[in-house]
Amino acid sequence: MFGVCLGLAAALLYTPTGQAAEAAVQQDQILLKSGSRILGTITGTRDGVVSIDTDFAGTLEIELDKIASLQTVNPVVIQLADETVVPEQPLRIEDEVMVINTATSPEQTYALDELLLVNPEPWELGEGYKWTGVASLAMSRQRGNTDTDNLFYSLESIWRSKRDRFTIRYNGENDKSEGETTVDKWYGSGKYDYFFDGPVYGGVQVSADHDKFTDLDLRYMVGPFIGRQFYEEPVFTLSAEIGGSYVNEDYVVADDDEYGAANWALNASSDYLGGDSRLYLNHRGILSLEDTSDYILNTTFGLAFPLLWNFEASAEMQLDYDSGAVEDVDELDQTYRFRIGYTW
Numbered sequence: 001m002f003g004v005c006l007g008l009a010a011a012l013l014y015t016p017t018g019q020a021a022e023a024a025v026q027q028d029q030i031l032l033k034s035g036s037r038i039l040g041t042i043t044g045t046r047d048g049v050v051s052i053d054t055d056f057a058g059t060l061e062i063e064l065d066k067i068a069s070l071q072t073v074n075p076v077v078i079q080l081a082d083e084t085v086v087p088e089q090p091l092r093i094e095d096e097v098m099v100i101n102t103a104t105s106p107e108q109t110y111a112l113d114e115l116l117l118v119n120p121e122p123w124e125l126g127e128g129y130k131w132t133g134v135a136s137l138a139m140s141r142q143r144g145n146t147d148t149d150n151l152f153y154s155l156e157s158i159w160r161s162k163r164d165r166f167t168i169r170y171n172g173e174n175d176k177s178e179g180e181t182t183v184d185k186w187y188g189s190g191k192y193d194y195f196f197d198g199p200v201y202g203g204v205q206v207s208a209d210h211d212k213f214t215d216l217d218l219r220y221m222v223g224p225f226i227g228r229q230f231y232e233e234p235v236f237t238l239s240a241e242i243g244g245s246y247v248n249e250d251y252v253v254a255d256d257d258e259y260g261a262a263n264w265a266l267n268a269s270s271d272y273l274g275g276d277s278r279l280y281l282n283h284r285g286i287l288s289l290e291d292t293s294d295y296i297l298n299t300t301f302g303l304a305f306p307l308l309w310n311f312e313a314s315a316e317m318q319l320d321y322d323s324g325a326v327e328d329v330d331e332l333d334q335t336y337r338f339r340i341g342y343t344w
Helices: 001-012 016-024
Strands: 028-031 039-048 049-056 058-063 066-069 075-082 085-089 092-094 097-100 109-110 115-116 129-144 148-160 164-177 180-195 198-212 216-233 236-250 258-271 277-287 293-307 311-322 332-342
Touching: 028 049, 039 058, 148 332, 216 258, 236 277
Parallel strands: none
Antiparallel strands: 028 039, 028 066, 039 049, 039 115, 049 058, 066 092, 075 085, 075 115, 092 097, 097 109, 129 148, 129 332, 148 164, 164 180, 180 198, 198 216, 216 236, 236 258, 258 277, 277 293, 293 311, 311 332
């Protein structure tokens, strides 16, 4: 009789049901407050959202406040809100608290709002830089009653570490109508940000721009600034900067000029619309300290949304205002465009 029971137990372990139960033990588990159970591999947690790779639905993102319990099988790297790093420990959540066991200390519990990151990227631990960017292109070609060619290009590249950030931006536009160039302009900038303790940072920037058909051969600006990162969540990011600069303007026909200026910048974005789309606003301004009626405003706002792979499309409007525009040149220039870009 004992041998029969032993044989049945052994058989159960090798039935499909027994194999599935054994496989489930080897997977991370999330139990939702709704009662649903999700099995897979937890790859990370940030901004109050847990990412888990599953066999049945790919990667799922679940908000922490919807989770009743969570258990990882393999160790993970845990970063707390006070930036304490707990390396290579399983993560367990029960009764809306986080439980951590370490080899050198007894079991400790933490409120969920103390969980900052699970499996943070190396740069978030102070190791190297994270490189992101987008390269975009918009072009059109018309033949028939009117022959026109329009080309717009832009590049933004950012290197970010825990302590500092480098940013390079460049964009340009070249349009032709009936073989004659009607638009020939470009803008480039480079800036360095150093983050102090908290959301405040300071740095230095340099920029240059050219616009042949507004008589501007070259304008360059250089100077320091101080900024603040007010919000840095996907649902809303907002930063603002203010500084002083030296500005030099070389014109094709008009008299050249140079002056000290106050300058500012405002950048905001939001994924509020969902679907990995992104609303964005970028604004910068320059005010002459020698003649406060002379100022320049550049504003771009638009909506970007993902396409296949790492490509995105964007519909945007750009407004450029120069109160000191030379004679016979409009002070306000409006541009509407639809562009395709590649992100990394």
